[in-house]
Amino acid sequence: MSFGTDIGELLTSSNTFNADLIFGSNKKTPITFDTFELIYIEGAQFSICLGFEDNPGSKNELTLKAEGLKAGQTYPIRPEDPGVRAAFALGNRIEYFPDEYSGALTVDLLEYKDGRIALSMQFSIYFKPDGKGDMEVVCHALQITCALANHGATGKFVPKHRVQAKVPVLCEINASVNGSYDPIDLGNVFFVIYSDSSYFIQCLPRDGGDRAVLEFAGRELKTFTDYPITGPGGPPNSVDTLFIMRPEFSYGFSDPTGTFRVRRTDHPDEGFWFIGEFNFSITARGSDGQNTQYDISSSVFQVQVSELRT
Known part of the structure; x- marks a missing residue:
């Protein structure tokens, strides 16, 4: 349509x-x-x-x-x-x-x-x-x-009101494969917190385009806490993670495995924000049918809530 x-x-x-x-x-x-x-x-x-x-x-x-x-x-x-x-x-x-x-x-x-x-x-x-x-x-x-x-x-539909960021919103990652590094700026961030403390974070290229997409969904964000990274449908304490790079992942990819770390949280009047870091591995299938492992790590990750939902 x-x-x-x-x-x-x-x-x-x-x-x-x-x-x-x-x-x-x-x-x-x-x-x-x-x-x-x-x-x-x-x-x-x-x-x-x-x-x-x-x-x-x-x-x-x-x-x-x-x-x-x-x-x-x-x-x-x-x-x-x-x-x-x-x-x-x-x-x-x-x-x-x-x-x-x-x-x-x-x-x-x-x-x-x-x-x-x-x-x-x-x-x-x-x-x-x-x-x-x-x-x-x-x-x-x-x-x-x-x-x-x-x-x-x-x-x-009428767009929902978004909280104006009062701290710099940053999500920059490194994608490593076979000893080479590809820095990607995913600073276009949408961060939702629900009334039960569960959350969703979507990170897209700051300057537009579809080079990569990164999404996190979890039950809570506690200071100085490490959470396992899994694919969608993981256990309650995990951070369900979806990551896609184009064109590298065009022929399929595995669920990621790694760690999501919350280092600092703050709850000012202008909106919750936190500093964290993450690293995970994910395998992509190439056009030749061969599998290649990618190691993804954050170089800087600081985000503020965009929207609160009941």
Whole structure:
């Protein structure tokens, strides 16, 4: 699908999407879809597709489809009729959505009048991707108010307020392979802390591009504490880590193993921040089928929370 803004007049102040992917001992990854495509025929058809404006396509989207919905009702999410059909993909974290899934969709508000629609929903979807543990998408709020043209509309969600960094945000790494070093600046950092103290950190190239992506998810951040680094779905005390370098990792890669260290934490009024360090090894498969080990280490790692979530 492609997203645009040429269909329908939008009231973006009412458009909200707040959801998380929960996995591995209640660790969380925020789902930050920023666009939607909606089709609605009253009493007959409801279809919504959520995705990224800057990275559209079936590898990054969530869809829900139903024959008809009413306010005040809860509907099963499942592949069988009657039910709400679903599909979900989130980059390298969720590449394939299984045929079997279950969940529920609650419609708090659904009004259509004079060519305008207002809806408010929440839902959860349970599934188990191949080779991974149980996962759940939990949408705390999906709210849209917009005009429809030919039963359809596209639009954007209101960005969440981000805490302004009061300390330098730094994430610089060295990727070592066969005695050579490749320094990479991943200073574009998104850091979320939840009310249960779990967290998610995403580090992208400071100057844009897709050279590498680094993500951490864990249950806590305690001063002077070491945590084992594992792939997604690790034990409760581990830091689930996803790392990809392009083009080196294009033909597949292993789960990382290493250590994540918290050296200092601070809780000023302007937002929690900490200084840490990490190192891990990861194996990538080349186009010739040969495996190559990469050793990744931080040269500087200081980050401040961007967003607090309940």
